[in-house]
Amino acid sequence: MGVTLWASVLCCCTILWITLAVSGKKQYQARIRACGHPPRPVPYHLPFGLDLVCHLVWRLWQHDFVNYGWEILDVPGRTVELNLLSRRIIVTDNPENIKAVMLSQFGEFKRDHAVHNAFHNIFGDSIFTSEGESWIRAKNDIRPQIAHIRPADLTTTEFHIQKMFDLIRTKPDGINVYEAMDRLQLDIVTDVFLGRSINSLTMKRSPIQDAIDRLVEMSMLRIRVGPMGQFLPDWLLAPRELKVLDRFMDGVVDKALAQTKEKPDAEADGNLNLVLEMAQKGRGRKYIREQITGVVFLASKDPTAITIAWAVLELARNPDIMASLRKEVEENIGLDRLPTGDQLKRLPLLRNVIRETMRLYPPLGLNVRQARHDLSLPSGGGPNGKLPVAVLQGQQVAIAVTHAQRRAEGLIDGETWIPSRWEGWTPKSTEYLPFNIGPRICLGRNFGILQVEYTLVRLLQEFEGFAWLDGGDRERKMKFKVELNAKAAEAIVCRFVERGMSRDGV
Numbered sequence: 001m002g003v004t005l006w007a008s009v010l011c012c013c014t015i016l017w018i019t020l021a022v023s024g025k026k027q028y029q030a031r032i033r034a035c036g037h038p039p040r041p042v043p044y045h046l047p048f049g050l051d052l053v054c055h056l057v058w059r060l061w062q063h064d065f066v067n068y069g070w071e072i073l074d075v076p077g078r079t080v081e082l083n084l085l086s087r088r089i090i091v092t093d094n095p096e097n098i099k100a101v102m103l104s105q106f107g108e109f110k111r112d113h114a115v116h117n118a119f120h121n122i123f124g125d126s127i128f129t130s131e132g133e134s135w136i137r138a139k140n141d142i143r144p145q146i147a148h149i150r151p152a153d154l155t156t157t158e159f160h161i162q163k164m165f166d167l168i169r170t171k172p173d174g175i176n177v178y179e180a181m182d183r184l185q186l187d188i189v190t191d192v193f194l195g196r197s198i199n200s201l202t203m204k205r206s207p208i209q210d211a212i213d214r215l216v217e218m219s220m221l222r223i224r225v226g227p228m229g230q231f232l233p234d235w236l237l238a239p240r241e242l243k244v245l246d247r248f249m250d251g252v253v254d255k256a257l258a259q260t261k262e263k264p265d266a267e268a269d270g271n272l273n274l275v276l277e278m279a280q281k282g283r284g285r286k287y288i289r290e291q292i293t294g295v296v297f298l299a300s301k302d303p304t305a306i307t308i309a310w311a312v313l314e315l316a317r318n319p320d321i322m323a324s325l326r327k328e329v330e331e332n333i334g335l336d337r338l339p340t341g342d343q344l345k346r347l348p349l350l351r352n353v354i355r356e357t358m359r360l361y362p363p364l365g366l367n368v369r370q371a372r373h374d375l376s377l378p379s380g381g382g383p384n385g386k387l388p389v390a391v392l393q394g395q396q397v398a399i400a401v402t403h404a405q406r407r408a409e410g411l412i413d414g415e416t417w418i419p420s421r422w423e424g425w426t427p428k429s430t431e432y433l434p435f436n437i438g439p440r441i442c443l444g445r446n447f448g449i450l451q452v453e454y455t456l457v458r459l460l461q462e463f464e465g466f467a468w469l470d471g472g473d474r475e476r477k478m479k480f481k482v483e484l485n486a487k488a489a490e491a492i493v494c495r496f497v498e499r500g501m502s503r504d505g506v
């Protein structure tokens, strides 16, 4: 009797579950049909796309994001859907869709919630993670300070570059270029925007830099494990690092607030640094802390250091181009005079070297947004990839910037670094967007470009050249490590050759 009752309950539950699942699926399909069409799905065979999840994790683990992207995006309409554990993610490098997400349908998307949650411990509600009114307020506070170059910025940069030269000279057998550039940028941006440099270049290891690296690593771990990430807070995973960062940032902000209290009428005339300027405007402690942490540790140093490191690698792999660039510097500035901002803008080869580096290696290789409501993207749906694509509320759209830039219209050999291509080629803004496009465009792009230009010119003035120590195969495609920014998966180790020393000594 008891067994029959249990069997009947089980049977009813199963029928109810199947009915709910079928009606849920019907509703879901109706919502998709109401907005457009699904794009091609990336195939999977196990329930909930478990095989796809494992494959994706494996490819990311192998730093094979670029090849994987080519495999899945090689479809009509350049748009696919990934179904991962009941989550649907649209991946696209279709220029029409890029334009819609970043520009024409900007208001229908928001920043990805997963990133916001994972990084909340470090960056709180900084400009990167905020939306609407609070984003506009942050933008208005930050833009005047970072969008323009001040004459003193070059003096500060030169001061820290000298320290970097000292560091390079302590490693005559080769130095990890990304690490050196990361330290350089950290020292510069803390000096310029906080008025207090971390001076990591003169230390063996900087506790702040280590703390930030570890905290970013933990945030990436939270993104990778999805909803489970909420059970992995930083106070559990990296309590010491959290304390180091707290102590440093609180010190900087409290000093600025105290200074402002002492001199409440000091003029915010562009001579104040970012933190003082915000204190002067009466912004609160938490707000200032979150904004400056975001700008200094997330926005500015990483992409700039990554770009310089890639440019150094490509110049080392292409000695002819390096020689031409050095000649351009010698003829227009000289090897013994510090470059001015104006001189840097008049070096066409330098400009093309930087543009090409950011085309092939955009630091933000994948830019993710989330749909605010059910909507459609212009193209990529249906079997021919020409119909509108349905995206439902909360679903993510991942823009594959790296892929869009490597197959832009009119490009030949898009996977190869060829600065001279820029002499006769102008890409569309939806096919070349290392700084993004639309309202969320990078606010610090002038400062970032200046840093890249200045550092490359100073390296070419100070040294005769640089040699990549793993330079056996110049054609080798480099792999990317996808973190918040995409950087080289392996160390780029170069030997810098002193001026006057024979190239045979390389």
Ligand code: HEM
Residues within 6 Å of the ligand: 127, 128, 139, 142, 146, 295, 299, 300, 301, 303, 304, 307, 363, 364, 367, 433, 434, 435, 436, 439, 440, 441, 442, 443, 444, 445, 447, 448, 449, 452
């Ligand atoms: C070569 C160097 C740089 C590159 C390639 C770069 C790239 C980018 C990109 C792609 C975005 C858009 C992010 C998104 O859509 O999610 C962005 C935003 C931003 N960047 Fe940069 N960036 C660079 C340097 C800098 C520097 C030096 C600063 C500060 C001095 C800075 C400050 C910002 C800020 C504040 C935002 C947020 C804008 C907003 O959300 O309204 N960036 N950057």
